[in-house]
Amino acid sequence: MTVFAGQGDARRSMPLLWRGPEEPRTGRSGPKPALSVDAIVAAGIAVADAEGLAALSMRAVGERLGRTAMALYTYVPGKAELLDLMHDRVLAELPTDHDRADGWRAATTAWAEEAFTCYLRHPWVLQISQARPVMGPAELGAMETVLRVLDGAGLEPPLLRGVVAALWQLVRGMARTAAEAHVAAADTGIADDEWWYARSAQLAELAPDFAERFPLLTALESGAAAPAPGDGAGYLEDRTREAFRTGLAVLLDGVETAVARPGRS
Amino acid sequence: MTVFAGQGDARRSMPLLWRGPEEPRTGRSGPKPALSVDAIVAAGIAVADAEGLAALSMRAVGERLGRTAMALYTYVPGKAELLDLMHDRVLAELPTDHDRADGWRAATTAWAEEAFTCYLRHPWVLQISQARPVMGPAELGAMETVLRVLDGAGLEPPLLRGVVAALWQLVRGMARTAAEAHVAAADTGIADDEWWYARSAQLAELAPDFAERFPLLTALESGAAAPAPGDGAGYLEDRTREAFRTGLAVLLDGVETAVARPGRS
DNA sequence: GGGGGATACTTTACGGCATAAGGAGTTGTT
DNA sequence: AACAACTCCTTATGCCGTAAAGTATCCCCC
Numbered sequence: 001m002t003v004f005a006g007q008g009d010a011r012r013s014m015p016l017l018w019r020g021p022e023e024p025r026t027g028r029s030g031p032k033p034a035l036s037v038d039a040i041v042a043a044g045i046a047v048a049d050a051e052g053l054a055a056l057s058m059r060a061v062g063e064r065l066g067r068t069a070m071a072l073y074t075y076v077p078g079k080a081e082l083l084d085l086m087h088d089r090v091l092a093e094l095p096t097d098h099d100r101a102d103g104w105r106a107a108t109t110a111w112a113e114e115a116f117t118c119y120l121r122h123p124w125v126l127q128i129s130q131a132r133p134v135m136g137p138a139e140l141g142a143m144e145t146v147l148r149v150l151d152g153a154g155l156e157p158p159l160l161r162g163v164v165a166a167l168w169q170l171v172r173g174m175a176r177t178a179a180e181a182h183v184a185a186a187d188t189g190i191a192d193d194e195w196w197y198a199r200s201a202q203l204a205e206l207a208p209d210f211a212e213r214f215p216l217l218t219a220l221e222s223g224a225a226a227p228a229p230g231d232g233a234g235y236l237e238d239r240t241r242e243a244f245r246t247g248l249a250v251l252l253d254g255v256e257t258a259v260a261r262p263g264r265s
Numbered sequence: 266m267t268v269f270a271g272q273g274d275a276r277r278s279m280p281l282l283w284r285g286p287e288e289p290r291t292g293r294s295g296p297k298p299a300l301s302v303d304a305i306v307a308a309g310i311a312v313a314d315a316e317g318l319a320a321l322s323m324r325a326v327g328e329r330l331g332r333t334a335m336a337l338y339t340y341v342p343g344k345a346e347l348l349d350l351m352h353d354r355v356l357a358e359l360p361t362d363h364d365r366a367d368g369w370r371a372a373t374t375a376w377a378e379e380a381f382t383c384y385l386r387h388p389w390v391l392q393i394s395q396a397r398p399v400m401g402p403a404e405l406g407a408m409e410t411v412l413r414v415l416d417g418a419g420l421e422p423p424l425l426r427g428v429v430a431a432l433w434q435l436v437r438g439m440a441r442t443a444a445e446a447h448v449a450a451a452d453t454g455i456a457d458d459e460w461w462y463a464r465s466a467q468l469a470e471l472a473p474d475f476a477e478r479f480p481l482l483t484a485l486e487s488g489a490a491a492p493a494p495g496d497g498a499g500y501l502e503d504r505t506r507e508a509f510r511t512g513l514a515v516l517l518d519g520v521e522t523a524v525a526r527p528g529r530s
Numbered sequence: 531g532g533g534g535g536a537t538a539c540t541t542t543a544c545g546g547c548a549t550a551a552g553g554a555g556t557t558g559t560t
Numbered sequence: 561a562a563c564a565a566c567t568c569c570t571t572a573t574g575c576c577g578t579a580a581a582g583t584a585t586c587c588c589c590c
Contacts, residue, residue, distance in 0.1 A: 010464060018471040029558040030566025057547065070549080071568050079548065129392070130442055135468060140479055147481035157488040161504075162511025169438025169512075170431055177395055177430075184272070199275060203400060206283040214405055216412035223422040239426075246427025247434075254519030295537025296585040322576065335578075336539050344577065 007129055008081035016081065017088055017136035035065060037075050041085045045122070048086065052183065053124035056083075083128060088136030090122045096145045104152035105252055108167070111149050112248055115142075115171045116178075116241070123179030126172060153259055163255055170251060174244035181236035192235040272394055273346035281346065282353055282401035300330060302340050306350045310387065313351065317448065318389035321348075348393060353401030355387045361410045369417035370517055373432070376414050377513055380407075380436045381443075381506070388444030391437060418524055428520055435516060439509035446501035457500035 016037060043064045048056045058069035058079055065071075076082045094115055100107045119126055133139060146164055155163060185192055203210060211218045281302060308329045313321045323334035323344055330336075341347045359380055365372045384391055398404060411429055420428060446457055468475060476483045 011467070014464075014467050014471060018468075028566075029556090029564065031556040031558095031568085033567065035567090058549080059547080068569060069547095070570085073549075074567060127394070129445055135464060137472070140482060144479045144482050147485065151481065157485055158507070159511060159515070160485065162508045163515055165439065165442075165505075165508040166435055166512030166515060169442075170434055173434025173438050174430065177434075180394055199279075199400060202276070202279050203283075206279055207402070214409045216416065217405060217409050220412060220422055220425065240430075242423075243427045243430040246424060247431030250424070250428055250431060250519035250523050251516050252519065253522045254515035254517065257518045257522050258515050293537075294535065294585095294587040296539080296587095298538065300538090323578080324576080332538095333540060334576095335541085338578075339538060 007134070008078065008084045010084075010134060012077040013081045013084040013134055013136075016076070016085055017134065033074070035067065035071065035075055037085070039065065040072055040075055040082065041089050044082055044086045045089060048124040049122060053127050056124075058082075084134045084136065087125055087128050088134065088138045090118070090125050090138075091136070091142050092138035093118050093121075094138070094142050094145065096141055098145070098149050100149065100152060104150055105256070107149045107152075108146075108252060109248065111145065112167065112171050116175050116244060119172065119175035120179050120182065123176075123183050126176040126179055130172075150255075153255055155255070155259060159258060163251075163258075166251060167248075170244070170247055174240055174247065178237045178240035178244070181240065182234075192237070196235065272399070273343065273349045275349075275399060277342040278346045278349040278399055278401075281341070281350055282399065298339070300332065300336065300340055302350070304330065305337055305340055305347065306354050309347055309351045310354060313389040314387060318392050321389075323347075349399045349401065352390055352393050353399065353403045355383070355390050355403075356401070356407050357403035358383050358386075359403070359407050359410065361406055363410070363414055365414065365417060369415055370521070372414045372417075373411075373517060374513065376410065377432065377436050381440045381509060384437065384440035385444050385447065388441075388448050391441040391444060415520075418520055420520070420524060424523060428516075428523075431516060432513075435509070435512055439505055439512065443502045443505035443509070446505065447499075457502065461501065 019037075040061060044056060044061050047060050047064060051060070056079075058072055061082070062069045062072055072082070076085070095111075098107045098111055143164070146167065147160070150160065150163065150167075181192060184190075184195070190198075207213065284302075305326060309321060309326050312325050312329060316325070321344075323337055326347070327334040327337055337347070341350070360376075363372045363376055408429070411432065412425070415425065415428065415432075472478065
């Protein structure tokens with residue numbers, strides 16, 4: 001059940017992240033390496049995609065490559081650094097170009113949607129700590145893309161920093177919720193609606209005064225479409241996606257007014 | 266380095282989360298329990314606060330109470346469920362009442378600030394998975410508070426859901442960044458500015474074409490106040506807090522316009 | 531007031547983890 | 561042919577969560 005958040009030693013991760021094309025191995029003795037950093041990172045991603053971050057062990061990655069765990073240490077300093085590499089590789093899947101013909105708002109929305117679905121493809125990425133960002137090329141590239149996409153809005157630097165951060169957190173946070181709903185459904189074999197129903201029933205039993213204690217929550221939930229039987233696996237995921245779109249729209253509304261009235265930071 | 270995200274079995278967690286005041290132990294044989302669920306949860310929080318989530322082991326919690334790891338299993342089903350309890354207990358620190366005299370915007374801002382600092386007190390909470398929320402009393406209470414605080418804005422349910430979620434993600438995400446900067450500084454003994462400087466230098470060496478590859482990023486960063494020597498440990502943390510305030514303000518701007526123009530969802 | 535049985539807690543053990551240390555096999559250079 | 565460099569393996573250490581089984585403590589009831 002343990003998953004994680006640890007960061008690799010950046011002094012070791014960075015050279016691997018920014019390493020150029022592999023040199024053609026001139027004049028080196030010893031057996032030819034059968035593996036490569038790229039292959040190991042790919043195997044790690046495959047394991048994490050398939051089995052989740054909890055199942056990502058050096059043994060598992062090695063096994064997928066027909067090697068022992070220790071063989072990996074020739075290429076990669078340790079598990080934490082491998083994770084840094086996996087993280088950046090996934091972010092590299094994000095597009096870096098966007099059609100800005102329809103204006104910054106449309107471009108930003110499109111980017112956010114793509115990032116959201118990218119995270120859904122690799123949900124484990126959202127569990128990796130953001131502390132002291134590793135600053136791999138893909139991560140910085142993604143930042144640059146966001147800045148480019150927002151460029152037309154004409155935000156001043158301090159405001160821009162806040163907006164970029166908020167946008168990023170919104171995407172990550174919402175994707176995390178959606179992804180984890182998805183993962184949990186797959187792991188436990190219990191569809192969202194069933195899970196929700198079971199939990200509600202239990203809650204009603206344990207806290208019979210629920211409606212009085214949490215009146216606004218009760219009102220809000222009763223206004224929502226109840227999970228119809230057959231909504232099944234995607235129920236919570238869909239609701240999260242909808243909340244994501246709504247929240248994003250509100251944030252961008254705020255950007256528009258903040259631009260129009262540049263006084264308030 | 267592994268920390269985690271796993272969720273306890275809700276069917277076990279919920280009764281503990283919602284348990285009423287302890288019954289006065291009528292007619293039970295056996296030795297008096299020297300521990301209690303509350304004491305164990307408190308010890309767990311103490312360990313996590315002091316040493317981080319990575320250091321939270323059943324052995325460590327037991328030791329802090331002068332017991333073995335196995336002694337805890339009398340009170341708590343396992344580590345995952347203990348974490349659920351710790352999580353909810355921390356959220357209970359959030360205030361549930363707010364002065365709404367100055368309007369919803371001021372109240373919301375105040376709440377967000379308090380939540381932010383609460384998370385900073387217990388940074389490990391931000392590493393706990395949000396999948397299939399555990400729905401403890403404090404967590405639901407916090408949701409109710411947010412709804413109450415936003416009540417004056419007059420948002421329709423679908424919009425409200427999006428705003429609440431966005432607000433929550435913003436607080437959590439930003440707090441996470443700030444907290445992890447803080448934790449990393451404490452762990453490694455390297456102040457933020459030093460770390461930042463070292464990383465920048467390394468980056469300049471590994472990617473000499475940085476300024477051409479990431480022009481907007483370069484421009485944005487060069488516009489920022491460089492970490493003056495002596496800014497020290499709080500540099501990244503302060504910058505994150507500032508970005509948090511800015512992002513929050515923009516989001517609330519968006520809420521205001523969305524309310525004024527209820528057409529767009 | 532002295533068993534009996536429930537309860538709290540300990541000891542021991544198991545399998546899994548990351549990874550340190552050192553050995554075996556392979557390959558290029560001299 | 562000898563050597564050095566390199567890849568990869570085996571083994572071992574010390575963590576982890578927790579299952580199983582043993583021991584000590586206390587209350588109830590006879």
